[in-house]
Amino acid sequence: MYSHDTYGLGHIRRTMAIANHLRNENTNILILTGSPIAGRFNFPEQIDYVRIPGMIKQTNEEYIPLAIRIDQEQALNIRTNIILATAKTFKPDLFIVDKEPLGLKKEVLPTLIWLKNKLKKTRTILGLRDILDDSEVIRNDWQDKDVYRYLECLYDEIWIYGNKDIYNPVEQYNIPPCIHDRVYFTGYIPRNEIKKNARSKIRNQFRLLDDDIFVLVTTGGGGDGKEVLEQYLAMHDYYPTSLPLKSVLITGPFMPKKEREKIKKHAKQHGIKTLPFHPRMEELIRAADLVISMGGYNTLCEILTQQTPSLIIPRETPRKEQLIRAKRLKERGLIDYLRWSEVTPQLLREKIFALLENEEIEKAMKDFQLTGLDTMLNRLDSFRYMEDTDDDLQQGNG
Numbered sequence: 001m002y003s004h005d006t007y008g009l010g011h012i013r014r015t016m017a018i019a020n021h022l023r024n025e026n027t028n029i030l031i032l033t034g035s036p037i038a039g040r041f042n043f044p045e046q047i048d049y050v051r052i053p054g055m056i057k058q059t060n061e062e063y064i065p066l067a068i069r070i071d072q073e074q075a076l077n078i079r080t081n082i083i084l085a086t087a088k089t090f091k092p093d094l095f096i097v098d099k100e101p102l103g104l105k106k107e108v109l110p111t112l113i114w115l116k117n118k119l120k121k122t123r124t125i126l127g128l129r130d131i132l133d134d135s136e137v138i139r140n141d142w143q144d145k146d147v148y149r150y151l152e153c154l155y156d157e158i159w160i161y162g163n164k165d166i167y168n169p170v171e172q173y174n175i176p177p178c179i180h181d182r183v184y185f186t187g188y189i190p191r192n193e194i195k196k197n198a199r200s201k202i203r204n205q206f207r208l209l210d211d212d213i214f215v216l217v218t219t220g221g222g223g224d225g226k227e228v229l230e231q232y233l234a235m236h237d238y239y240p241t242s243l244p245l246k247s248v249l250i251t252g253p254f255m256p257k258k259e260r261e262k263i264k265k266h267a268k269q270h271g272i273k274t275l276p277f278h279p280r281m282e283e284l285i286r287a288a289d290l291v292i293s294m295g296g297y298n299t300l301c302e303i304l305t306q307q308t309p310s311l312i313i314p315r316e317t318p319r320k321e322q323l324i325r326a327k328r329l330k331e332r333g334l335i336d337y338l339r340w341s342e343v344t345p346q347l348l349r350e351k352i353f354a355l356l357e358n359e360e361i362e363k364a365m366k367d368f369q370l371t372g373l374d375t376m377l378n379r380l381d382s383f384r385y386m387e388d389t390d391d392d393l394q395q396g397n398g
Contacts, residue, residue: 130162187371202287222252238345
């Protein structure tokens with residue numbers, strides 16, 4: 001599994017969720033990742049990772065090394081060579097590429113070509129989250145990078161980790177008709193279902209009483225989440241004595257230290273606890289009465305799995321992915337959201353208490369099925385069936 005992980009937590013968390021579900025006693029899974037915090041996660045038996053040098057996005061097209069002081073081209077050459085060498089040594093039966101069809105700056109392209117030429121039985125899969133960006137942006141980007149041609153000749157299947165009736169990338173991104181039969185909508189990817197007693201356990205850890213209203217505010221990796229946390233604290237400044245809320249803020253491991261310390265100091269004035277990172281976000285979300293987040297794919301999958309009401313304040317630059325997702329999920333009655341330009345202490349407070357009393361959202365979440373992992377397992381079963389059939393035909397048993 002390849003996960004380019006230039007910044008944030010989304011790609012590695014999605015990859016880990018898939019790997020955890022696909023593993024069994026007969027399956028080894030190796031993850032290629034650029035995430036600088038991959039080592040903070042617990043990797044179960046038969047899952048391991050190869051760390052490639054981290055890159056950080058400067059603009060949509062410009063990346064620089066995260067830690068080592070070399071130029072972009074050198075760093076990309078190292079990453080490209082590690083990816084190819086690992087594939088040649090590991091010889092995978094299945095190669096799943098996350099989000100970027102050709103990898104960061106086409107770094108996976110040599111590996112995809114080698115697999116097609118040398119390991120013809122290897123299945124190559126492109127895994128796309130439900131929404132990448134505004135449709136025109138993706139169409140232009142894929143056209144410029146010749147992605148459409150490579151989709152046709154290098155990938156056996158495309159798995160879309162979402163529901164067709166919520167957002168249809170096949171139409172939105174002009175995926176060519178000749179490969180429509182290779183596209184599978186898996187549905188959203190569920191996360192670990194937390195046991196009922198875990199809710200009380202977590203709340204006890206944070207000294208929360210049964211009738212306390214617990215609000216969790218999380219910004220994912222935190223590199224661009226400062227404003228969400230500041231808006232939440234500004235609401236407490238505006239209502240210093242009339243908010244019956246107990247809160248925990250997750251700043252994210254990639255928030256600059258100065259910003260994180262500033263948030264922590266401000267939060268402390270209101271008795272609010274801050275954490276830079278939590279390895280088991282599902283447990284915190286399960287324990288919360290309400291989650292406020294930016295609406296990244298993985299956070300929303302965790303929210304929907306734990307069926308916790310949520311208010312989304314989506315990022316709108318440099319990508320519109322979170323805003324589009326928030327709009328589509330609100331149309332399904334699954335979440336509520338506020339745009340950046342609309343946020344005020346008064347409206348934020350109003351939205352929070354409206355959500356806490358909204359039984360319709362809870363009902364909608366209970367009825368919503370997250371089928372992603374089961375669909376992937378079904379695809380693997382179909383691969384095994386086709387391989388067995390091919391073997392029978394070659395042996396004259398068909």
